Amino acid sequence: MEKFNPQNLSTSLLQTKNERQLYIGNLPSGISVQHLIEVLNTALINMKANIEEGGPVINAWISSDGHYAFAEFRSAEEANRGFALSNVSILGCQLKIGRPRVATSVYPPPIASNTSSTFNRLITEATNAAIPADPSKRQMTEKLFVSGLPAYFSKDELNKIFEIFGRINYSELIIDP
DSSP, X not given: OOOOOHHHHHHHHHHHHHHTXXXXXXXXXXXXXXXXXXXXXXXXXXXXXXXXXXXXXXXXXXXXXXXXXXXXXXXXXXXXXGGXXXXXXXXXXXXXXXXXXXXXXXXXXXXOHHHHHHHHHHHHHHHHHHSOSSGGGOXXXXXXXXXXXXXXXXXXXXXXXXXXXXXXXXXXXXXOO
């Protein structure tokens, strides 16, 4: 039987952390860690890229200049699925997703591109309408109209997408016949 060595455990945890992290580049200025985690989790859940219930991003760190971040996922597999966030637009900034330089795994095959582009359009429209790019002009918006949504989205799914921007008092889903 092998003797327990705490140094092996910390090395193992560090290796899995490296595999569970993604580089997130081209962040909009002024985004907070909490807001970034919420946006990433909402996007991944709505793209059905999470393996377990709940948000797959458990932690994040944003650089001091605010241009990039590292997001930590619950598992390496969910981190691989996080590549579906490539080119998702937040406040007009298309996210760049990559592996940290210390990671040893390779890039996974992308998740179905039509899901990514649909969600990209949804997030882009919602973010640009709900949160002005200039932080000094951000205020509560009473109404938001979004068009061009796929017919298969339910009212509950859309509410989940838009909840990241604040409380929803009322929503209505009008389906064009």
